[in-house]
Amino acid sequence: MTQTEFNWNCETLREHLDLYLDNHLPADAGQAARSHLDQCLDCTAELESRRMFRSRLRNVVRSDDTPPFLAARIRANLRSAQAPTRWQRAWALTVATVVISLGTAIAYQLGALRLTAASQESYIASVSSRIPALMRVGLGDHIHCSVYRKFPKDPPTVEELTRKLGPEYSGLIHILRKHVPSEFALMQAHQCRYHGRRFVHLSLKSDARLISLVIARKSEGESFEADKLIPELVHTDIPMYHSGIQRFELTAFETGSHLVYLISDLARARNNALMLAMAPEVKAYLSSL
Amino acid sequence: MDNNVSQFPQNNATNSAALPSLHAGLRKDPETEGGPLTAGLAPEQRFEIEAMPHLRDIFQTATRILGDRNRAEDVAQEVFLQAWKSFGRFEPGTNCRAWLFKILFHCVNHHRRKWFRFPLLKETEEFIEANLTYVPPIPEQLTDEEILCALDRIPGDFRAVVLLVDVEEFSYKDAAEILAVPIGTVMSRLSRGRKLLREQLAAVAQSYGIGKPAPEGMQS
Numbered sequence: 001m002t003q004t005e006f007n008w009n010c011e012t013l014r015e016h017l018d019l020y021l022d023n024h025l026p027a028d029a030g031q032a033a034r035s036h037l038d039q040c041l042d043c044t045a046e047l048e049s050r051r052m053f054r055s056r057l058r059n060v061v062r063s064d065d066t067p068p069f070l071a072a073r074i075r076a077n078l079r080s081a082q083a084p085t086r087w088q089r090a091w092a093l094t095v096a097t098v099v100i101s102l103g104t105a106i107a108y109q110l111g112a113l114r115l116t117a118a119s120q121e122s123y124i125a126s127v128s129s130r131i132p133a134l135m136r137v138g139l140g141d142h143i144h145c146s147v148y149r150k151f152p153k154d155p156p157t158v159e160e161l162t163r164k165l166g167p168e169y170s171g172l173i174h175i176l177r178k179h180v181p182s183e184f185a186l187m188q189a190h191q192c193r194y195h196g197r198r199f200v201h202l203s204l205k206s207d208a209r210l211i212s213l214v215i216a217r218k219s220e221g222e223s224f225e226a227d228k229l230i231p232e233l234v235h236t237d238i239p240m241y242h243s244g245i246q247r248f249e250l251t252a253f254e255t256g257s258h259l260v261y262l263i264s265d266l267a268r269a270r271n272n273a274l275m276l277a278m279a280p281e282v283k284a285y286l287s288s289l
Numbered sequence: 290m291d292n293n294v295s296q297f298p299q300n301n302a303t304n305s306a307a308l309p310s311l312h313a314g315l316r317k318d319p320e321t322e323g324g325p326l327t328a329g330l331a332p333e334q335r336f337e338i339e340a341m342p343h344l345r346d347i348f349q350t351a352t353r354i355l356g357d358r359n360r361a362e363d364v365a366q367e368v369f370l371q372a373w374k375s376f377g378r379f380e381p382g383t384n385c386r387a388w389l390f391k392i393l394f395h396c397v398n399h400h401r402r403k404w405f406r407f408p409l410l411k412e413t414e415e416f417i418e419a420n421l422t423y424v425p426p427i428p429e430q431l432t433d434e435e436i437l438c439a440l441d442r443i444p445g446d447f448r449a450v451v452l453l454v455d456v457e458e459f460s461y462k463d464a465a466e467i468l469a470v471p472i473g474t475v476m477s478r479l480s481r482g483r484k485l486l487r488e489q490l491a492a493v494a495q496s497y498g499i500g501k502p503a504p505e506g507m508q509s
């Protein structure tokens with residue numbers, strides 16, 4: 001064949017060794033390179049050395065982890081950015097033909113998880129297992145009661161919400177409305193039960209985000225402080241605890257008798273700031289009960 | 290113009306204007322891309338499935354190009370925001386990873402004047418021509434830090450092709466498309482970039498006294 005054209009010696013082959021490694025030599029040149037390599041230990045060793053260095057380089061560069069919350073921040077950016085224009089028509093069509101109940105936002109939050117009771121429980125379990133036990137209490141109720149909830153299209157009136165929540169806790173409605181941005185509508189306010197525990201639970205929703213204020217009465221001996229959780233925000237009168245898992249950010253504090261959680265898919269700092277702003281009033285309200 | 294640059298990373302409007310043609314020419318990659326599998330999904334879900342898994346690669350490459358993790362975070366956010374804004378024009382089945390890298394280098398080029406660690410090619414060309422006669426062997430004992438340090442020391446344009454081809458394992462053709470340069474340019478920068486990297490590695494190794502001795506004329 002054309003072997004005579006490519007009579008590699010060590011020097012010329014070394015010049016083209018990277019191309020050979022990249023599989024970018026013409027077929028006949030590659031063939032000739034292989035026959036040289038078959039007989040030349042030095043060039044084979046050099047080839048091996050380059051191959052190994054390349055995979056080392058790959059490993060070193062790729063061992064760098066992404067910072068925590070970078071993905072969450074990007075998702076938050078996307079949600080606040082406008083949907084790509086060409087889709088707006090596609091969206092409208094989809095909405096017209098398929099009844100999108102419960103919101104694509106929620107399916108998106110859960111990574112297209114199917115909403116069966118079993119998968120719901122296993123989802124809650126898998127998410128919760130990676131955060132401290134006392135934080136799980138609030139997260140479980142949020143996912144069970146808000147994330148999986150089919151909210152009505154229009155938010156209920158304050159009167160309806162008050163009636164459902166009961167007069168005892170109705171002051172919380174006012175506190176939430178005062179602090180949560182107006183694009184969030186109060187969709188639900190009730191007392192609920194999850195895994196044998198009672199909660200006061202208020203949920204707010206914007207186009208694609210959910211916020212829950214979840215309050216549980218403390219059982220004997222329960223305390224963030226006793227569990228040695230480290231407060232996220234220390235320069236505050238009320239110590240604030242934080243956990244983040246997947247798209248959920250939890251900020252919590254405790255009173256003598258209650259555990260109070262703010263859980264959302266907002267950015268971590270925003271979730272913290274919102275809880276920080278509300279905490280004194282919520283705390284005062286609970287202690288007046 | 291310079292005002293725009295200094296507003297980074299908020300000045301997205303300038304960038305997105307130039308984005309429509311970004312995916313032109315990128316190979317279809319049916320093995321790894323969604324195609325018909327994700328065709329029926331909502332854009333958010335498609336983006337989640339097709340684009341978001343590449344965040345780590347984008348961030349790592351940005352870190353090595355910019356030499357700074359904070360800046361890399363900003364740029365990664367910008368890349369995904371740009372990608373989202375033009376995702377409507379992204380053809381399902383096109384190589385999404387390559388498309389994201391193309392946006393990455395688009396963003397980097399847009400801001401590169403600010404970043405002295407990414408000098409323009411003509412400033413470094415002479416230096417390279419003068420230094421490429423001898424190619425030292427790759428030292429055997431190197432720490433991760435030494436490897437990264439050597440990589441960071443080679444000029445940005447060369448570092449970019451080494452990262453794309455040797456680390457991210459793009460083909461020459463995809464690398465050319467991503468960097469918007471001819472394939473011949475990719476090949477020559479790659480060859481020089483690899484040689485420069487080996488020189489830097491040899492220098493590092495020598496300074497620790499672990500490398501093989503340099504050839505005659507290079508020893509001090």
Ligand SMILES: [Zn+2]
Pocket residue numbers: 009010011013036040041042043044
């Ligand atoms: Zn040989």
